[in-house]
Each structure stands twice: as structure tokens, then as C-alpha cells.
Amino acid sequence: MSGSADANALSEWVTAVSRELGLEDAVESASTVDMVLDLTSDVAHGVSRPGAPVTAFLIGVAAGRADDPAVAARDYAGKISKLAEGWGADTERAEPANDQEQRG
Template sequence: MPETETRTAEWLTAARTELGLEDAAEGQQALDAAAELDALVRTNVDGAVAAQTVFLLGLAAGRSAEPAVAAHDFTEKLSALARSYDADTDRAVAPNDQAQRA
């Protein structure tokens, strides 16, 4: 593993341990999904809001009764929003329509 990847893996392990998430089965899967969402927002929306978007994802998932399930669902919703952001077509559901949220 190259030095940068090793350093990144070490940091993420330390951060998960610090937050008490070292035993979370979905840990790496959630990190991978967050990284993909970050890249998608950077590409399709604006790099300046990518980290904040991932933070909002975690905040919303953490408020759920089943955070891991919610994180997965919210990642899909935010990814779809980022993919269609600035698209010429109308969205099927307005992104801020709380009545349409699961």
C-alpha cells in the first residue's frame, strides 16, 4: 500500500476509534459511500460544499432510529440529487419537499 493510502487508512482507523465506531460492521462500507458522495458533489455541484454535504448526511442519519440504514438511503438520495443538480429536466420530487421524504 502506498504511503498516502497507509496514512489515510491509519487516520480513518484512529478517527473511528476516537468516535467509538471501531467495531461498527458498516464502517468501511459507510466510508466508501461517503467518499463516493463527496466526489460526486465535488464534480456535479461544488467542491466547497462536498464536506458539508457529507456532514449533513451523517447528521441526518444519526437522528434516525436505524442510522446505518438511513445513511444508505440518504446517500442514495443525495447522490441522485447531485447527479441531477443543474440538469435541464425537472426533478420528480422537489428536494426540499418534506412531505415526500421517507
Template sequence: MSTMSEWIEAVCAELDLNLADQRATTTVVLDLTADVAHGVARPAAPVTAFLVGLAAGRAAERGAEPDAEVATLSARLSALAKTWEPPGGRSE
């Protein structure tokens, strides 16, 4: 087992979370953060992942499956990040 897998298991235990498929969820989040880091800005990547987690938690309160919600939200935001042009253009 990799250090990352062990870390994720420890975090899930600490936060009382149960991922249906740790590997799939990890891949989705890593892909999302890569798309945001490259298409928007590096600091936006962890913040985006945090916001996806908040939104997935809110959806779970309404009965949605959290892992599926993370995948759906991540796909939407990855698509947005890949085409992102901020209002007024990029300021590099």
C-alpha cells in the same frame, strides 16, 4: 493498512463510533462527495457529508442502523447532485 483506514479507525475511537463496515461506509461517503463536488460545487461536498452524518445520527436515535442510513441518504443526495440545477441556473 492504509493511512486513511488508520485515520478512520483513530477518528472512530476518538468519537466512540463503531462502523459496521468501514470500507463500505468510506466508499459511500467518498462517492457522495465526488458527486457533489462535480455536480454542485467542491465546497458543498464536505458540508453535505457532515449533514448526512447529522441526519444518520438523528435516525439512529430513532432506532435506525446508522451505516444503512448513511448509504440510503448518500444515494438520494448523489442522485440529486448528478441532476442539480440551482434555481436561476448556474452561476460560474
């Protein structure tokens, strides 16, 4: 299957899943796909391959709880990508882990 055929199949799949889940107007499919692919690549290469889809799921759950899920998903994806990029470093992480007790 060529790259173009893969892209078409992926686009059709995302559209079908979005429709099935009632998310047609909730996400911009092209930018969302790119964001998720970048995020999962960062996690797969920096942390763990099996951790990539689990991380995408967790971000989806967290974003779904936000007032603006699309904005939250982009924000969370950026934060988690940075976390994954520095995951194996011997130095301290640039940003502290999210402290759940600090949440209101």
C-alpha cells in the same frame, strides 16, 4: 505518497477517528469510506467542491438521528448523489426535494 500509502493512511485515520468518537462498532470503515468518497465526488463535480464536505456532514447528522444510522447513511448518500448528478440539468429533477413539512 503512493496510492497504497494514501489508502493505508486513510484507513488508519478512519480507524483512529472512529475510536476517538466511540464509533468502532457503528460503521464498517471500508464501505463507509467508499460511500463517502463517492458521495463527495458526486457533489464536488455536480454541485460545488466546498459543498462536498458540508453535504457529508449533513448526511451524518441526519443519519445519526435515524434508528439505524448505518442504513440511513447509505440511503441518504444514494438519494443525495442522485440529486447532485441532476443538479445542473435544465429539466426538472427526477425526485422532488425533501419537504420537511411532510415529516412526522
